[in-house]
Amino acid sequence: MPKVLFACSTGTESAEFSVPYDILKRAGADLTIAKVPENDKDTELCFTTAHGLKIAADKKLEEVKDNAYDMIVCPGGLPNAQILGKNKTLIEMIKKQKKDGKWHSAICASPFEVFEQNGILEGEVGTGYPGYGKFKDESKLKEKVVVSHKCVTSRGPGTAYEFGYCLCELLFGKEKREQIQKDMVFNC
Numbered sequence: 001m002p003k004v005l006f007a008c009s010t011g012t013e014s015a016e017f018s019v020p021y022d023i024l025k026r027a028g029a030d031l032t033i034a035k036v037p038e039n040d041k042d043t044e045l046c047f048t049t050a051h052g053l054k055i056a057a058d059k060k061l062e063e064v065k066d067n068a069y070d071m072i073v074c075p076g077g078l079p080n081a082q083i084l085g086k087n088k089t090l091i092e093m094i095k096k097q098k099k100d101g102k103w104h105s106a107i108c109a110s111p112f113e114v115f116e117q118n119g120i121l122e123g124e125v126g127t128g129y130p131g132y133g134k135f136k137d138e139s140k141l142k143e144k145v146v147v148s149h150k151c152v153t154s155r156g157p158g159t160a161y162e163f164g165y166c167l168c169e170l171l172f173g174k175e176k177r178e179q180i181q182k183d184m185v186f187n188c
Contacts, residue, residue, distance in 0.1 A: 002070040002171040004029045007061065007090050009036040013077030014049040015157040016107045020073060020164035026180050027168045033057040034064050036087050038079075050077040065089050070171060072097055074115075076108020076129065076156065085113035094120055098150065103170060105152035107163050109133070115153070126153035161186060 004024055008017055025031055035045050035057035045057045072094055074084050084090055091114070097104040098120060106114050106126075112133030115121045125137045127146045140146045144159040145166045152170065154163035165186070169177035181187060 001028055001030045003068070004031050004071045004073060004167075004171070005064065005067075005069045005093075006031065006033045006073045006075065007036050007084055008033060008047055008055065008057065008075060009080045009083040010038055010047050011077050011080040011083070012047065012049045012055070012075050013080070013108055013157055014051045014053050015160045016075040016077060016163075017049065017055070018053075019160035020075075020107075020167055023161075023164035023168050023180055023184075024171070026183065027172045027176055029171060032059060032064060032067075032069075034059050034061045036061045036084055036090055038083055050080070061087065061089055065093060069097070069102070071103035071105060071167065073167065074104075074106040074110040076106070076110045078109055081109035081113035084110060085117050090114075091118045091120075094118075101150055103150050103152065103167075105154075105163075105167060107154040107160065108156045111135075111153040115151070121151065124148040124151045126151060127155055128153060129156045 094104050108129045109132050111126045111128035125140045125148045127141050127143050144162045145154045165177050
């Protein structure tokens with residue numbers, strides 16, 4: 001069973017978190033929601049999404065920093081993407097994922113704030129929220145989902161399903177993706 005970490009904080013885009021989470025849960029992934037602190041005084045496990053949804057994380061990021069994951073997912077939304085992109089612990093975890101040839105993914109503002117701004121997109125091509133940030137390689141910015149080696153990026157809330165199904169296929173295979181899509185009446 002693949003282990004997946006969702007790194008989230010205040011202002012997480014609701015759909016970019018909940019849709020991929022739901023798809024991967026249906027597929028059978030072992031999911032952990034890790035709260036990334038806003039600042040040194042933030043000790044809460046709960047966070048509020050950009051649209052007011054209150055989420056209770058499973059763990060604090062610091063508690064899972066040494067765990068191995070098959071994939072790390074960074075939802076977007078502001079200020080979440082900015083908080084994630086400035087968190088040294090998370091950036092080190094993602095850099096290790098990349099070095100170890102493991103999946104790391106981001107959607108919306110997170111491909112720029114977390115990956116591009118921290119050198120994680122070096123040697124990769126990605127996409128992100130239209131007009132948000134300047135990418136070194138902008139050849140795929142209009143794609144809904146981009147897979148580059150073990151890096152997966154996507155554009156925003158409207159691409160959350162395509163992003164989630166892509167993550168599902170990468171971890172479980174095409175047959176499982178198609179089964180989940182059929183069960184969820186996606187494109188039927």
